[in-house]
Amino acid sequence: MSIYKTSMKYIGILLVLLFTLSGCTHKDPAPAAGGEAEPIKVTAYSAKSELFMEYDPPVAGEKTGFLIHLTRLADFKPITEGGLKMVFTPSAGEPVTFTMPAPTRAGIYKAEATLANPGKYTLKLITEGKGFADEITVSEVQVLNKGEKPAEGHAGGEGAIAYLKEQQWVVDFMVTQPVRKDLGSFVTTTGELVPVSNAEATVAAPLAGIISTTRQLPFIGKRVAKGEVVAMIDPPIRPDGGIGQLGAAYAEAKNRVALAQKENDRSKRLHDAKIAPLKRVEEAELALSSAKSALEPLERSMRSVKGEGSGRIAVRAPVSGTVVEVTAGAGKGVEAGQPILRIVNTGTLWLKANLPASEIAIAGRSLDA
Known part of the structure; x- marks a missing residue:
């Protein structure tokens, strides 16, 4: 009985010490880091290239990192060699140019740019690869004043599955801009291929x-x-x-x-x-x-x-x-x-199609188009 009482005594002392230590080390949770702007993502096209670029909102007088992905539209493969110029042109003033001699790795250029004055800039990216030269324009890059918060935008992307450019480049995959086209009328018919x-x-x-x-x-x-x-x-x-x-x-x-x-x-x-x-x-x-x-x-x-x-x-x-x-x-x-x-x-073969009389007018309009 004395052994049981002694054991309960030591257990009680141990519990008191644990509560005391936990009380001494407890701190109020730090407030969540807020105010961090989402990176800006830009997709732009030229006749020969696709640009996908990410960067933090630029602040006047501070360095801003740019992550640039360049893809050839001819085969949807990355640009692997050659320099890249970034030409920032303000609404008033002289343009500012930053040059990268080569991609950091296939298709990807990394740049750090410091723009002295706030305001809206037009950005031109000029590629100078061997046997491949192109120019892509980004119509607006907004440079903030110090302490200015960027305009709130829709962050989005919650729960989305990312499909990175590095993943796209190694498979038969291609994206392109949507194009408005007229859908032509058609006629279902039978026919045969006949020789000249x-x-x-x-x-x-x-x-x-x-x-x-x-x-x-x-x-x-x-x-x-x-x-x-x-x-x-x-x-x-x-x-x-x-x-x-x-x-x-x-x-x-x-x-x-x-x-x-x-x-x-x-x-x-x-x-x-x-x-x-x-x-x-x-x-x-x-x-x-x-x-x-x-x-x-x-x-x-x-x-x-x-x-x-x-x-x-x-x-x-x-x-x-x-x-x-x-x-x-x-x-x-x-x-x-x-x-x-x-x-x-x-x-050389001719296609001999058997058109119903009721569809001849539609077929005639299609041939004239």
Whole structure:
């Protein structure tokens, strides 16, 4: 029992000492620092640069720190080299210039400026980087008298998440000024891309035969060059087709042209000798023209078709382009003039749109704008 009383006695003494110490060390809370102005933040643009600048309200005759961020608008990356001039121009008086030879680190310049007189200044920031020069104007910098308090503004930013320039520069991110533009009207329609009229060709079989299996036909989407072999045709078993018939027809047409040419020359000589009438000359010229017309397509066929030792007919592309359609297959029979494939030069295409009649007026206004 005596031990318990002794313990309670010492505990009571300890509590009294603790309260005494706490009373001696207690002080009234210091008043919160007030009157400190929020830093001024400025964002300005030129045609090539973006400026973001922070500074404390300047006081006449005292140093003011400026933290300047400069960004190229071309790629939204920081300016990494070159000097920067800050030219403060008062409403009355000579301008004051401060120069920084290089950024403190990529995109960031730090400056301390002392402006002797209070009042409103216009600030020009002139960059002189290698291969990059620009000028940004800040329309107003207010310099206070000593003891003058800055005008109260909206501090804002409570609870906001900062996205610093240093963070923006390392990602694909960009900001720009809003621009007022007129929204154009639009029409929803369907359409198709079509080739220019002279940039499309259908490759047809020049003679009857069978598409040879010795050479694979080009697939849709394949690029072919002018003169490239795109198909081989085996001549038919019947004698009324193939390269032999074409050669015979071509030789006969050449002979007809030769005979018509001789008759034309003879009739002209007789007419000059006053033996044959003019009508005979005209008839001879007409016969020569008809013979040449019959020979021309056969000559084109002979140029486009080159037989091989095996008797096969090589069919060549008449133009360069992309194969967009194949209408025949290996081993299938084709007649003279039957399409095999279609080639389109896709370098230039036209858009063919199907407009409802009720929307033509709207589309016309859009085209005139």
